[in-house]
Amino acid sequence: MWELNKQYSFVRQGIQYIIYSIVILLIIGYWSEEFYAIFGKNNYVSIHLLMEILIIVVTMTIAIQSWLTTPYILSNKTLYIGALFLTCSFIEVAHALAYKGMPFFITESSSYAATWFYIIGRLVLSCGILGIFCLKEKPIQKNTYRWFIYSTPLFVIVALLMLIYAPNPVLPPLVIDGVGPTTLKTSLQYVAIVCHLVIMYILITKINNAPKIIFLLLGSSIYLIISDILFTIYRDVYDIKNFLGHIFQLSSFYLLFKAVYFSSIEKPFRELLEMQKHLEKSREKMHHMAYHNEVTNLPNERFLMESLQKNLYKTKGNKAILALEIERFSAIKASLGSSYADKLLSMVAQRLKDSLPEKYLLSMQREDCFIVFLDEAKSTQQIMQLCKQLQVAMLESFQIQHFSLNGNLNIGISLFPTDAYKEEELVRYAVYAMHEASKVPSRILFYETSMSSEITEKLILENDLHHAIDNNELLLEYQPQVDLQTGQILSVEALVRWQHPRKGIISPGVFIPIAEESGIIIPIGQWVLETACQQVKEWERAGLPPIKVAVNLSLGQLFQQNIVEMIQHVLEQIELDPQYLQLEITESMTINIDHMTMILHQLKALGVTIAVDDFGTGYSSLSYLKDFPIDCLKIDRSFVQKIQSDETDKALVDMILSMAKHLRLKVVAEGIEEVEQLNYLLAGHCETVQGFLFSKPLHPSSLQENYQMLQHNAQNILEQLHV
Known part of the structure; x- marks a missing residue:
């Protein structure tokens, strides 16, 4: 609001000047007789000359200003305005020299010549401005055209001098001594008034384009109309209305000068200043951006x-x-x-x-x-x-x-x-x-x-990992999971491996943390899911019994916005029944219960099973067991390996088995390497196990070729324990 008030403050000032003018007119109109010949009759010629000189200075200044600015503005309207005011300036000079009481100029000075110069000047100004406003603005190209337009005022003033000072008067008189203005003079001045009323209408319709310039032109038109009215009603040259008519005429030309000055000089200069300020702000902003972080606004x-x-x-x-x-x-x-x-x-x-x-x-x-x-x-x-x-x-x-x-x-x-x-x-x-x-x-x-070499090696691995999928360096191995009730291999766990072209096999414990930190775990996780599901279908086509595959999900994958749609798309594309896919999460992922609950329920709705991997090694509250749609708990290998020697680990395994039984969850024990470990889990009614005792992780072709043998060996181990 403050900016708006500041922008239109000139409107308030203009309204104030108009009010002051109306007050002056009312005072003069009421006491016109008291002001008659107030300056002394002998001084009116000098006063008139002074007023005319000021008008000539203003009009000539507008003409010169337009001439100087047209090479840069290149506008036909600016050029025509300059020529118009140069014409008016010449006519005003002729009017001043021909005024009654002035020294000899061509002939003896008379009201006939002076009045005609004045009326023609008024009509030229009014009709000229109206015509210029009706023109379409175009650029001017040739400098010769500029010289041609500015030479026309000379031809106009010469023609007028020849017309008005013809040996035999061609034009009728406009003022009769002792009587006052004729009807013709009054009519011609009314024509000028009508022209300015039309100009005012045109200006009002375009006021939003350039408010300040329009208001200045409107003020000029109003003052010219007032001056014309005063010149039609004054009694003689000593009437105060005649003097005020010249004052308002001068004021009108001054406002015109301000309008031309503002449009051709002040406004472009202000725009230049604004551009410089904007440029300075842009430089400051660029400097700030160059030295500060965009997100945090901290120094960079x-x-x-x-x-x-x-x-x-x-x-x-x-x-x-x-x-x-x-x-x-x-x-x-x-x-x-x-x-x-x-x-x-x-x-x-x-x-x-x-x-x-x-x-x-x-x-x-x-x-x-x-x-x-x-x-x-x-x-x-x-x-x-x-x-x-x-x-x-x-x-x-x-x-x-x-x-x-x-x-x-x-x-x-x-x-x-x-x-x-x-x-x-x-x-x-x-x-x-x-x-x-x-x-x-x-x-x-x-x-x-020592950190320098370790970090360098880590960065090299991270860079290589970015290209691992495209270069087909990743592969999956599958570790069989044995059902302890039947001895059958009904499921496998998919384990990703990285065959580095120079370093050989790199442990998942090395590259998985790097993948999680760098975000590469997202594309790797999707590749693992697609490859594992495709492998299950290939085994099915090869004649193997239906096998469920367990795939680990990373925290990054679970926070993917399209994780559910992506898994559903993979299942549909490969045409794998969802019951043969098990998704494994870790306890560390269960911290954000609200988000995880929603995602896991959506995954569960697809028909897949959900397992908690490495159960017991995290720090999460066990309340998630009742909130999440979990089907299976996987006992971490660290508990199983010390099951014979560590009473604490034995107690934890017993607790997990008991808790799973009461919650009706399946249990998979990892890392079974010894018969004694298997025997303890059998006694605890563990349902499924995996480990080196039955098989190490195998290449998919090796598992396919040796499936029957692996299952036969598993059944033999279990039968020996039952004997």
């Missing part, structure tokens, strides 16, 4: 490096770099999308800013890594205390729409000058330590020299 890596170059060596003493990352951020981004990830980053950034002292520089190195520069690091205990405070600040989860996300931090620390002298190395070493911090319980780690 460029800002950090320049600050380190200025401040790292300024004072002596120990300094430190903290590198902070949000645990599993890549999985969150891959699962929920960039929008949720950006909101989480923004909220984490704000909480870090609120938790850190202002003297420390907080910046964003890349999408999931924050850097803190401590220009005073008195002791490692002080640094550790600060890191723990930051971790505590992140304990409260971040609520983003219907998701409750954790912002747990892994923090790496490098010290200056202990670890490095250069700013790039300090930051890089802190990042190395940050990656390794996820492996320790405290999630805080100081940089050590």
Whole structure:
């Protein structure tokens, strides 16, 4: 509203001037006799000359201004306005010289010539402006055309001089001495008034295009109309109305001058200033964008490096770099999308800013890594205390729409000058330590020299992993699961392997965490699902009995927005009955119960079975067992391996078996390597087992070729235990 008032303040000023003018007219109209010949009859010629000189100056200024601006504006209307006012200026000169009482000019001065020059000037101005407004604006190309248009006023004034000063008067008189204006003069002035009324109508219809210019032109038209009315009703040259007519005429030309000046000079200049301001703001914005992260608005890596170059060596003493990352951020981004990830980053950034002292520089190195520069690091205990405070600040989860996300931090620390002298190395070493911090319980780690080679190797593996699917380097092996009641192999677990072209077989324990951190687990998980389901159909076509395949789902996959549709599409495309697919989740995935409950129920509705892998190794509440549609619990191999020697593990296995029985869940025990382990599980009524005692994970062709033998061996082992 303030901007609107500021923009149209000239409207209020114009209305005020019109009100003042009306008041003056009312005063003069009421006391016109008192003001008659107020300046003295001998002075009116001088006063008239002064008024005419001012009018000539204004009209000539408009003409010169238009002439000077047309090479840059290149508008035909601007050119015509300049020529029009140059014509009016010449006519006003002739009118002033011909005015009664002026010295000899061609002939003796008379009201005849002066009045005709005045009337022709008024008609030329009114009709000319009206004609220019009716023209379509076009650009002018040739400079010769500009000279031609500006030469026409000379021909016009010469023609008028010849017409008015002809030896025998051609035109009738407009003013009769002792009587006043004739009907012809009054009629011609009314024609000028009508022209300006039409001009005002045209202006009002276009007022939204250029409000200020239009209002100035409207004011000019109003003043010209007032001057014409005064010139039609004045008694003689000594009448105050005649003087006021010249005042309003001068005021009208002044407003015209302001309109032309504003449109050709002031307005373009203001637009230039606005453009410069906009450009300056754009430069400031670009500079801000160049030195700040778009999502968090924190200083970015460029800002950090320049600050380190200025401040790292300024004072002596120990300094430190903290590198902070949000645990599993890549999985969150891959699962929920960039929008949720950006909101989480923004909220984490704000909480870090609120938790850190202002003297420390907080910046964003890349999408999931924050850097803190401590220009005073008195002791490692002080640094550790600060890191723990930051971790505590992140304990409260971040609520983003219907998701409750954790912002747990892994923090790496490098010290200056202990670890490095250069700013790039300090930051890089802190990042190395940050990656390794996820492996320790405290999630805080100081940089050590050995980390460099480990991180380099990890980054190389991550880069190679990006191409593993396209290069057909991934493969699946299948470990049979034996039904302890029948000795049959009714199901298998699909286990992904990576055949690296140079390093050979790489353990899943090495590349799966890398895949989860980088988000590559999403395409790998889909490939595993498609390949495993396709393999089950191939075994079926090869004549094997129906086999269920168990496939592990990652946390990233479960947070995919289209996970249910993707699995349904795979089943339909391969034409696999959903009962032959088992999806396995881990306890660590059950933290977000609301989201998991919805997804698992949707998956269950497809007809697949749901299993909890590595049961008993997580930290989740067991309440999810009643909330989730779970069909099976898998006892982790770490419990089974110590079942004979560790009473605690034995008690845990007994508890899992008992709990599964009461909840009517199936149980699969992993890692069976010895007969004694199998015997204990049989006594506990475990239903299904897998492990090296029966078979190691096999290539699909090997499992197909040896299926009968594997099943026969399993039955023999079970029969020996029953004897």
